[in-house]
Amino acid sequence: MISKLDNKTLAVHLLRISFGINFLFHGIVRLPNLEGFVTGMQNTFQNTLLPSFLVTPLAYSIPFIELTIGILLLINKYTKHTLIGAFGLMNVLVIGSSFAQKWDLVGLQATYIGFLFLLFYFTEEKTVKTY
Template sequence: MDKNLGYLISRLAIGLSFFGHGLVRLPKLDGLSKWMMGQFEKSILPDALVLPFSYTLPILEFVAGLMILIGLFTRQGLLLAGVTSLALIFGTTMIENWEALPSQLIHVAFLSILLAYLPYNSYAVDKILKK
């Protein structure tokens, strides 16, 4: 029981982080995109990659966060958040924003642990649907 509750608290924490990131960015997509384009101006990444990612990122964060929060398709939500985090880590290294890297690595560590301990995901919509 304690492992299930521990899993729930960890899942809610990482889910809230992704959900919150997406939620606050969705209403200001244009501003986020302009900021991100400016950040990557001198990187080797082409605008053709940065621009669509800048508009897609908040949607990915919001959807992954929501899935993780409610425990619906939890595994897929964790994987979506993980792939999104890997893309962010790649971008962060391309602009040498080393201050942002530890936070992103912590997110990946949490996501990896949650994936490894998925059988403890007892308090989730996934469990209700399996019955």
């Protein structure tokens, strides 16, 4: 089956799977210690302009969003919409990291955005060929 895929299609599948694993495990490892993750986020943003009434609900939702994005990328369902959601999440994270002045994280997140762009750009409009 793999031998029937052209290099571009195979590369898109491999990148989608890699990002799926990445997002999935970001969510999975945070869920058992969700309270710790939320507390860490609250502490990170306590001396910034971001109010806790925005930070706290977002911190609770991030692992579930990551988990959902990861699963959907791995099973290749709603890929276009999932990638748009991943862009949205990454932009929210860039905004938060900027408020916290964590420029190293902003750079890493920009790298994610660049690879998400490539994945989105090379994913076929209708569906990715699977043969």
